[in-house]
Structure formats: structure tokens, C-alpha cells
Amino acid sequence: MANKQTFKTGEKAPESGTFKVDSLVDGGSTTQDNTEIEIEEGEQFPPSPSSNEAANWVKA
Numbered sequence: 756m757a758n759k760q761t762f763k764t765g766e767k768a769p770e771s772g773t774f775k776v777d778s779l780v781d782g783g784s785t786t787q788d789n790t791e792i793e794i795e796e797g798e799q800f801p802p803s804p805s806s807n808e809a810a811n812w813v814k815a
Contacts, residue, residue, distance in 0.1 A: 764802050764809040771796045773815040780809035791815045 761777055762768065775791045783806065790804040803810040 759813050761811040761813050762800050763811055764800050766800055768794045768796055768798050768800065774800070774812040775815045776803050776805075776810045777813040778811045779803060779806065780811060783808060 759777070762774070763780060768774070771794065773791050774794055775789065792801070792804070794800065800810070800812045802808055
């Protein structure tokens with residue numbers, strides 16, 4: 756299984772596409788967070804939509 760590349764809140768997207776929250780940066784639970792977002796190349800990743808905390812994003 757390949758390692759998935761993650762991106763933190765505030766980092767710029769390397770490519771356009773659909774991304775989802777993989778985990779919270781502080782290790783908190785994301786069980787309620789299954790939101791997917793569309794982001795354009797160069798845009799910054801936002802905080803988690805459900806908790807408004809810094810998150811790790813992965814390509815959906």
C-alpha cells in the first residue's frame with residue numbers, strides 16, 4: 756500500500772482537485788468530518804469544515 760501524501764491547513768495545493776480531511780493536526784478525532792472540497796492549484800488548504808481546526812488533507 757502506497758503512502759498517501761498529506762497537506763496541512765495553510766499549505767498551497769500542488770494541483771487542482773477534490774480533497775478530504777484525513778486527520779486533525781493536533782490528533783483530534785475527525786469521525787464527523789467526511790467533507791470533500793474542491794480546491795484549485797495554488798489555493799491554501801482551509802481548516803477542517805466541521806471543527807474549524809487545522810487539518811491534514813488528502814486527495815479524495
